[in-house]
Amino acid sequence: MPTMETHAISSELIREVAFELNRRAAIGIPKDVGDSIADMAERETQKLSKFVLLEIVNNYKVAVDEQRPMCADTGLPRFYAKIGNDAAIEGGFVALERSVRQGTADATERVPLRPNRVHPITRHDYNNNVGIHAPTVDYSWEPDVDWIELTSFHKGGLFGGDYRMLFPTDGIDGIKRFFLDVISEFFKRGLSCQPAIVGIGIGGTKDTCVRLAKEAACLRVVGDRNPDPEIGKLEEDLNDLGRRTSLGPMGFKGEGAVMDTHIEVAYTHTGGMPISIHHQCFALRRATARIHPDGRVEYRENPLWFTDYYRRDSVA
Amino acid sequence: MSGTADLEMKEHHLTTPATAEDLAKLELGDVVYFDGLVFTGRIGLYKKLFDEKAPPPVDIASLTNVTFHCSPAVGKNEAGEWEVAAVTATASFRFEKHLPLLLDGHGVRCVIGKGGMAQQFYEDHFKRLGAVFLNTVGYGIGAQYGRGITGVRDVYWLDELGIAQAMWVFEVKDFGPFLVECDARGNSLYQMALAETNVELGKLYEGLPLPTLKRMGEVHNPEDEVF
Ligand code: SF4
Numbered sequence: 001m002p003t004m005e006t007h008a009i010s011s012e013l014i015r016e017v018a019f020e021l022n023r024r025a026a027i028g029i030p031k032d033v034g035d036s037i038a039d040m041a042e043r044e045t046q047k048l049s050k051f052v053l054l055e056i057v058n059n060y061k062v063a064v065d066e067q068r069p070m071c072a073d074t075g076l077p078r079f080y081a082k083i084g085n086d087a088a089i090e091g092g093f094v095a096l097e098r099s100v101r102q103g104t105a106d107a108t109e110r111v112p113l114r115p116n117r118v119h120p121i122t123r124h125d126y127n128n129n130v131g132i133h134a135p136t137v138d139y140s141w142e143p144d145v146d147w148i149e150l151t152s153f154h155k156g157g158l159f160g161g162d163y164r165m166l167f168p169t170d171g172i173d174g175i176k177r178f179f180l181d182v183i184s185e186f187f188k189r190g191l192s193c194q195p196a197i198v199g200i201g202i203g204g205t206k207d208t209c210v211r212l213a214k215e216a217a218c219l220r221v222v223g224d225r226n227p228d229p230e231i232g233k234l235e236e237d238l239n240d241l242g243r244r245t246s247l248g249p250m251g252f253k254g255e256g257a258v259m260d261t262h263i264e265v266a267y268t269h270t271g272g273m274p275i276s277i278h279h280q281c282f283a284l285r286r287a288t289a290r291i292h293p294d295g296r297v298e299y300r301e302n303p304l305w306f307t308d309y310y311r312r313d314s315v316a
Numbered sequence: 317m318s319g320t321a322d323l324e325m326k327e328h329h330l331t332t333p334a335t336a337e338d339l340a341k342l343e344l345g346d347v348v349y350f351d352g353l354v355f356t357g358r359i360g361l362y363k364k365l366f367d368e369k370a371p372p373p374v375d376i377a378s379l380t381n382v383t384f385h386c387s388p389a390v391g392k393n394e395a396g397e398w399e400v401a402a403v404t405a406t407a408s409f410r411f412e413k414h415l416p417l418l419l420d421g422h423g424v425r426c427v428i429g430k431g432g433m434a435q436q437f438y439e440d441h442f443k444r445l446g447a448v449f450l451n452t453v454g455y456g457i458g459a460q461y462g463r464g465i466t467g468v469r470d471v472y473w474l475d476e477l478g479i480a481q482a483m484w485v486f487e488v489k490d491f492g493p494f495l496v497e498c499d500a501r502g503n504s505l506y507q508m509a510l511a512e513t514n515v516e517l518g519k520l521y522e523g524l525p526l527p528t529l530k531r532m533g534e535v536h537n538p539e540d541e542v543f
Pocket residue numbers: 071072073074075155156157158192193281282283404455456457
């Protein structure tokens with residue numbers, strides 16, 4: 001393509017978009033999550049749980065009306081980048097990563113975000129949410145397009161994640177039991193800050209499995225079903241199981257506190273069935289933008305991270 | 317024992333320092349708001365006060381008897397004053413080691429936090445002193461709590477401990493809502509709640525086999541807790 005140079009996406013634009021995505025993520029609640037919690041609040045019959053849900057709904061409103069962070073744990077900002085196969089970036093991927101880091105440092109100072117990123121041992125803090133492997137940028141690719149997409153996600157919470165090596169003999173019951181174990185561990189006393197989206201990664205290797213669980217929790221909207229009918233059905237069965245635990249918001253008795261369950265799978269070792277679960281709290285902060293080579297930027301709420309290509313199972 | 321469905325959830329507006337009579341009136345599940353002063357503290361402050369035995373930067377007992385396990389999302393406004401945009405609690409069970417020192421040594425009688433603490437801990441320390449533990453709601457309703465903070469009276473050890481761990485003294489008005497988790501008699505709302513939810517949870521485990529590969533210390537009993 002001879003015009004490649006002139007159509008490269010500007011790194012200055014990427015920096016601006018990275019800033020703006022951090023700003024949007026920090027304050028507004030995506031509609032799918034806001035609606036889901038409002039629905040739960042309306043349906044809930046137990047008074048403690050209902051009280052908590054109504055306060056959560058009210059808090060979203062206060063955050064937007066007064067431009068306050070919805071939760072003071074403004075989380076760890078991170079990025080997901082989907083790169084069109086025909087896209088070109090001015091300065092290449094190194095420039096993209098620099099722009100994303102700069103956009104995050106800018107946002108920390110000017111939104112502001114709480115400087116949450118510290119060195120794990122010395123606890124040193126640059127006060128800008130930037131450091132070693134921070135913010136992380138995860139990549140996926142998309143054929144036949146020339147845009148790039150960035151999703152900013154501010155990940156709060158220290159609780160609500162776990163991993164287990166299951167075996168084929170453990171089967172669906174093994175998955176259900178693990179689903180219940182993690183709820184039992186982290187919904188009691190509300191440590192997951194539920195209502196939560198439960199992301200589940202099944203298969204792959206340990207690292208892939210954990211990564212998929214987090215992506216499933218963070219990058220699919222409430223109500224989205226996995227296109228594989230069998231997996232979609234399992235998502236619904238687990239939603240039902242979540243309701244029947246009676247563990248509501250803060251762990252009080254209620255109609256459950258699973259906003260939705262999202263499962264992603266990866267082909268795995270013939271002998272095993274690794275599984276990982278991730279609970280995403282109700283302070284869900286994300287925003288996505290598509291950046292075109294002509295400089296147009298389209299912002300939206302749905303990351304649309306799991307494309308057919310990303311989930312492909314063939315050689316092609 | 318009565319259940320959470322029977323709780324009255326009465327609303328109280330208390331002025332700090334909260335009196336012993338104020339606290340004795342609070343019942344499990346009641347909803348509390350504060351006017352006055354509240355100070356923050358978590359591990360950074362406790363290490364300094366109790367492990368390093370640094371002299372407290374201020375006479376805590378003369379300020380207030382309400383503390384909050386949290387760190388704020390805070391910035392400076394154009395006039396150079398601190399403004400607290402939001403504040404959210406951090407899990408309190410990690411502070412078992414130091415909290416009795418704060419209660420006994422500095423007159424603290426209301427602890428605001430997240431997740432509550434163990435029943436035994438309430439019996440050993442809260443009951444004896446007539447102190448209460450209040451849970452934030454949600455927990456992540458930080459914007460609402462931020463709105464209740466009208467000003468920053470002072471901040472201590474900011475340079476050494478950083479924003480998240482420093483000791484902040486907030487001026488508050490209609491600061492809440494907080495839920496009474498442990499009353500002045502050492503009763504716990506979570507003990508009541510767990511008794512209810514464990515029944516339902518237990519039923520769902522029936523017929524589900526243990527995983528093939530166990531891990532040392534892994535939770536298999538749905539009645540266990542992670543701390
Ligand atoms: S888990 Fe979520 S809601 Fe809870 S404190 Fe952390 S960011 Fe806030």
